[in-house]
Amino acid sequence: QRGEATWYKAGLGACGFVSKDTDMIGALNAPDFDPATPNGNPNKNSLCKRQIKVYNDKNQSINIQVADKCPECKKGDIDLSSAAFQKLFSLDKGRMPIKWEWV
Template structure:
């Protein structure tokens, strides 16, 4: 399960961030938690948003929801 970060957090989108490989703990809207690894940047994401892989998103909510309200932090 992986995530991409917005440019303000990821840094230079043209190079690999020092955050790649770091783990993020995410609490979903139902209180469940997962851990993902930073794998990429998401140029169109705002700094507080994460772009999750389908496997990670499915653990937190339904695909029909679109955007989930989550809390996240680096481990």
């Protein structure tokens, strides 16, 4: 998929566990996340803890774990922890194009 990466302050995510800014995690956009949420309980979403390989525009990649949902993100977008974002981009960029795939 293609979309944009942003970064956020980690914490208690929709998947029901606490993450730190140093963790290689991300919040998946709602259009991709929500269909896998059973009975409206995001803690039981089957995409939680799944691995995603995220590529920047230089084809460098990182693996992240789905820890949260990004309600305001468009389909294809992923909100990354600051540590994950920094592996691909400078934090001052804020929003950058990515491509990604499930591992």
